[in-house]
Amino acid sequence: MEIVVDHVGDVAVAVLLVDELDASNAGEFKRDVAPVLEANPQLVFDLSRLRFVDSSGLGAFLSCLRQVNAKGGDLKLCGLSKPVRTVFELVRLHRIFEIFDTQEQAVRAFAP
Amino acid sequence: MKTTLISIVHRKGAGYLAAVLGIAVVTALGAPVHGQLDDTIMALVLLVVVLVVATLWGRGPGMVTAVLGTLSYNCFRLPTMHALYSIDSFTMAQPQTWIALAAFFITASTVGHLSITAKRRAAEAEVERQAARLASAYNRSLIEASLDPLVTIGLDGKITDVNAATETVTGHSRLQLIGTDFSDYFTDPEQARAGYQQAFRDGFVRDLALELRHRDGHITSVLYNASVYRDDSGRVLGVFAAARDITERKRAEEALRESESNLRRAQEVAHIGSWYLDIPHNRLTWSDEVFRIFGVPIGTALTYEAFLATVHPDDRDAVEQAWTAALHGAPYDIEHRIVVGGAVRWVRERAEVEFDRDGHPVEGIGIVQDITERKRAEEEIRALNAELEQRVMARTAELQAANALKDELLRREQAATAELAAALKREREIGFEIQQTLLLDHLPMDALGLRVAALTIPSQQIDGDFYYCYKHRHQCLDLIVADVMGKGIPAALLGAATKSHFLEALCHLMAVCKNAKLPEPKDIVTLAHAEMVQHLIALESFVTLCYARLDVDQRRLDVVDCGHTGIIHFHAHTDLWNIVYGDNLPLGIRPGELFDQISVPLEPGDLLLFYSDGITETRNTAGDLFGVERLVECVQINRDLEPESMVEAIRKAVFAFSESDQLSDDLTCVAIRVGEQQPPLRYAEIDIRSDLHDLRRARAFVRAVCRDLPSAPLDADSVAALELAVNEAASNIMKHAYHGRADQWIHLEAEAFSGKVTVRLYHQGEPFDPSTVAPPALDGSQESGFGMYLIAQSVDDVRYARDAHGRSCVALVKVRKS
Numbered sequence: 024m025e026i027v028v029d030h031v032g033d034v035a036v037a038v039l040l041v042d043e044l045d046a047s048n049a050g051e052f053k054r055d056v057a058p059v060l061e062a063n064p065q066l067v068f069d070l071s072r073l074r075f076v077d078s079s080g081l082g083a084f085l086s087c088l089r090q091v092n093a094k095g096g097d098l099k100l101c102g103l104s105k106p107v108r109t110v111f112e113l114v115r116l117h118r119i120f121e122i123f124d125t126q127e128q129a130v131r132a133f134a135p
Numbered sequence: 136m137k138t139t140l141i142s143i144v145h146r147k148g149a150g151y152l153a154a155v156l157g158i159a160v161v162t163a164l165g166a167p168v169h170g171q172l173d174d175t176i177m178a179l180v181l182l183v184v185v186l187v188v189a190t191l192w193g194r195g196p197g198m199v200t201a202v203l204g205t206l207s208y209n210c211f212r213l214p215t216m217h218a219l220y221s222i223d224s225f226t227m228a229q230p231q232t233w234i235a236l237a238a239f240f241i242t243a244s245t246v247g248h249l250s251i252t253a254k255r256r257a258a259e260a261e262v263e264r265q266a267a268r269l270a271s272a273y274n275r276s277l278i279e280a281s282l283d284p285l286v287t288i289g290l291d292g293k294i295t296d297v298n299a300a301t302e303t304v305t306g307h308s309r310l311q312l313i314g315t316d317f318s319d320y321f322t323d324p325e326q327a328r329a330g331y332q333q334a335f336r337d338g339f340v341r342d343l344a345l346e347l348r349h350r351d352g353h354i355t356s357v358l359y360n361a362s363v364y365r366d367d368s369g370r371v372l373g374v375f376a377a378a379r380d381i382t383e384r385k386r387a388e389e390a391l392r393e394s395e396s397n398l399r400r401a402q403e404v405a406h407i408g409s410w411y412l413d414i415p416h417n418r419l420t421w422s423d424e425v426f427r428i429f430g431v432p433i434g435t436a437l438t439y440e441a442f443l444a445t446v447h448p449d450d451r452d453a454v455e456q457a458w459t460a461a462l463h464g465a466p467y468d469i470e471h472r473i474v475v476g477g478a479v480r481w482v483r484e485r486a487e488v489e490f491d492r493d494g495h496p497v498e499g500i501g502i503v504q505d506i507t508e509r510k511r512a513e514e515e516i517r518a519l520n521a522e523l524e525q526r527v528m529a530r531t532a533e534l535q536a537a538n539a540l541k542d543e544l545l546r547r548e549q550a551a552t553a554e555l556a557a558a559l560k561r562e563r564e565i566g567f568e569i570q571q572t573l574l575l576d577h578l579p580m581d582a583l584g585l586r587v588a589a590l591t592i593p594s595q596q597i598d599g600d601f602y603y604c605y606k607h608r609h610q611c612l613d614l615i616v617a618d619v620m621g622k623g624i625p626a627a628l629l630g631a632a633t634k635s636h637f638l639e640a641l642c643h644l645m646a647v648c649k650n651a652k653l654p655e656p657k658d659i660v661t662l663a664h665a666e667m668v669q670h671l672i673a674l675e676s677f678v679t680l681c682y683a684r685l686d687v688d689q690r691r692l693d694v695v696d697c698g699h700t701g702i703i704h705f706h707a708h709t710d711l712w713n714i715v716y717g718d719n720l721p722l723g724i725r726p727g728e729l730f731d732q733i734s735v736p737l738e739p740g741d742l743l744l745f746y747s748d749g750i751t752e753t754r755n756t757a758g759d760l761f762g763v764e765r766l767v768e769c770v771q772i773n774r775d776l777e778p779e780s781m782v783e784a785i786r787k788a789v790f791a792f793s794e795s796d797q798l799s800d801d802l803t804c805v806a807i808r809v810g811e812q813q814p815p816l817r818y819a820e821i822d823i824r825s826d827l828h829d830l831r832r833a834r835a836f837v838r839a840v841c842r843d844l845p846s847a848p849l850d851a852d853s854v855a856a857l858e859l860a861v862n863e864a865a866s867n868i869m870k871h872a873y874h875g876r877a878d879q880w881i882h883l884e885a886e887a888f889s890g891k892v893t894v895r896l897y898h899q900g901e902p903f904d905p906s907t908v909a910p911p912a913l914d915g916s917q918e919s920g921f922g923m924y925l926i927a928q929s930v931d932d933v934r935y936a937r938d939a940h941g942r943s944c945v946a947l948v949k950v951r952k953s
Contacts, residue, residue: 043831043834045827045830045831045862045866046827046830046866046869046870047826047827047828047830047831075834075855075858075859075862077830077859077862077863077866077922077925078863078866078919078920078921078922078925079866079919081918081921082918082919082921083918085915085917085918086918088915089918105852105855106852106855106859109852109855109856110859110925113924113925113928113929114911114913114921114924114925115913115914116915118915119914119915
């Protein structure tokens with residue numbers, strides 16, 4: 024799965040170049056994103072390409088958050104499309120994740 | 136005042152004053168009239184004065200009075216008054232004067248002396264009287280202090296005095312008693328009289344037993360001691376009698392006598408005698424009862440040896456040993472035999488031996504009880520018990536044998552019953568299973584705009600009711616409702632066979648039908664019947680059946696009724712009802728039968744009720760049938776309810792009518808409401824593999840169905856929600872129903888209406904029970920398990936069921952937002 028990682032200062036911004044994240048590719052995503060999580064304690068997922076996420080996709084994001092938090096880092100999300108945001112809200116994950124409209128806002132949120 | 140006067144009179148000075156005054160008064164009184172008085176009178180008057188003064192005041196004042204009287208007399212005797220004033224004329228030459236003077240002196244002296252003596256004596260007498268009074272009171276108090284009644288009796292037998300105790304014992308006062316006859320107060324007056332007479336005669340009498348009668352009647356037993364008393368001269372004055380109250384003593388004696396008598400009687404009654412042995416002197420004393428027990432004449436002199444002689448020879452040693460032991464302090468309580476006049480008796484003996492300070496036995500006190508009767512009774516009881524025991528043992532053995540046999544029979548019966556019950560249960564289970572799996576169908580939900588609900592209540596005996604539902608793609612729903620004759624497993628199997636014959640006939644005819652037209656129900660029935668009629672005839676069975684086809688497109692009901700119960704048809708527009716009947720024979724009656732079909736038009740809102748005769752033939756406790764009328768009435772009342780509620784209302788009505796929890800026949804009914812809705816705007820279906828990669832195909836299918844629908848029932852958000860729900864449902868089926876196997880299939884069917892879109896996912900995997908899934912925690916603590924929750928949140932209705940072909944089905948409905 025293609026994941027493009029950019030660095031803005033200490034913050035890494037990972038852009039998910041995938042339209043749909045469901046049970047079929049959630050495992051693949053978790054595998055591919057693992058090195059990114061490992062290398063970047065301050066991480067932003069840019070989900071603006073994502074049009075659909077299902078429960079498996081949500082599970083994958085939660086897994087990522089835990090891994091980053093375990094190392095003392097943080098994971099923030101940005102660019103959620105409406106259907107994706109709706110799914111996040113259905114299971115109240117917008118209370119668990121910090122979600123921003125744009126990359127810049129998310130990166131800024133890391134500033135001390 | 137009187138006391139004062141007397142004391143004045145008694146004073147000596149007063150005497151002298153009285154002397155002067157007395158003479159002066161006489162002189163004064165006599166002077167004016169001395170001419171008329173002769174000397175003698177005068178002298179006597181003066182003498183009286185002397186006498187009075189001497190008497191009252193003694194010799195001194197008397198003498199003074201005498202002198203003064205002489206002077207006065209001398210004056211009065213003179214013929215003239217001058218003599219009073221001339222001392223010279225006062226002479227004592229007159230012989231009368233001397234005589235008078237002498238008389239006056241003598242009188243005064245004598246009388247004065249006598250007066251003084253008399254006074255002294257009087258005073259002495261008074262002192263003596265006083266002393267006597269005191270002594271008398273003392274004696275009296277001593278007498279009165281006596282608790283014993285004391286009486287003095289005069290020579291004439293009359294009471295002369297009594298003390299208070301006598302008053303108490305007789306109830307009469309002292310005054311009443313004195314002067315009355317002593318003997319009157321006794322129960323035996325003669326004896327009382329004899330008593331005091333003896334006292335007079337002999338000087339005394341001792342311990343004379345008498346009974347005093349109290350005024351109120353009660354009797355006091357007394358012992359009288361009496362003796363005479365005499366005056367100084369030794370003359371007998373009377374008898375002094377003292378009584379001693381012996382009531383208490385008599386009572387005690389009486390009680391003792393009674394007690395002894397009671398003891399004697401008690402000994403007689405209890406056959407218990409007592410004895411006493413003076414050990415040093417070997418003197419044995421028996422109570423009367425002991426004599427009786429031992430058959431020895433009362434009063435016979437006894438010794439220990441005499442006693443031993445009466446003991447039964449066989450018991451003698453034992454008795455002797457026991458007594459010897461008792462003499463050394465052992466308890467003595469033995470039972471032994473005695474021989475009385477040749478007869479053997481049993482006695483029990485108990486005794487206590489008293490010892491002196493040195494430990495020598497002194498006396499033995501014991502009792503003897505005649506226990507012959509008891510021994511005899513014991514012997515009898517022993518014999519009876521032995522016999523009883525023998526009988527009981529024999530009877531017990533009999534009973535045990537009978538019980539064992541009964542238990543064995545009971546066990547066998549229980550085993551047989553259990554076996555039978557198990558067999559019946561098994562049969563019921565098999566029948567029920569056949570009915571549930573082979574006979575009763577899973578009805579489609581909301582198929583073709585029809586709402587269908589069924590009620591099946593299996594009875595204790597399965598009776599081969601079945602219904603079957605087949606949904607064609609041509610907007611038609613076929614429903615077969617049948618009832619096989621008979622009950623139990625045979626009927627259930629025959630029902631299953633019938634069902635398979637119909638399916639076979641349907642498949643065959645569908646296969647050969649041209650233009651993909653549906654075969655007509657009458658043709659299906661005719662063919663199926665032709666296949667099975669010989670079997671039914673051979674089994675001597677038949678089947679009543681109703682084959683109904685609901686054609687939604689044509690709004691028509693085609694019915695082939697083969698002797699079944701008919702269909703209750705409620706017309707929504709007219710609110711009228713009728714029962715649809717055909718006139719075909721039941722299946723299995725006649726080979727080569729051709730079946731006729733009838734058609735009934737349907738309107739949206741119409742209700743069709745198919746039912747088995749189990750409903751109409753349910754009986755209440757009075758034996759009445761539930762009947763078609765009640766069923767129609769029930770349907771009519773509940774005609775506005777949805778079919779699910781309708782069949783529930785019918786169930787309640789039937790159970791309420793039967794007043795029982797157990798039904799003798801299966802209850803089966805199917806209610807179908809013809810929908811108001813039009814045919815779907817769009818119908819689509821797709822098969823996807825059970826591969827997670829095919830999830831995107833499922834989502835694309837949903838989007839495609841919803842795209843460009845006329846009147847756009849769902850907006851973009853709703854489509855996305857439906858897409859998510861379908862994705863999650865398919866994902867669940869792949870993961871859980873197929874356990875991750877990617878080579879299975881999921882069939883998706885979508886129907887779009889103007890107000891909603893329904894997507895059904897059919898699969899052959901493991902049926903899934905959504906009720907076993909717990910709702911997820913929404914706090915980020917879990918990474919999976921959101922699927923069911925997302926489905927429920929995303930669509931308006933979720934139903935899980937199995938379809939007509941045994942497939943599991945998940946139906947998701949998304950309703951247009953108003």
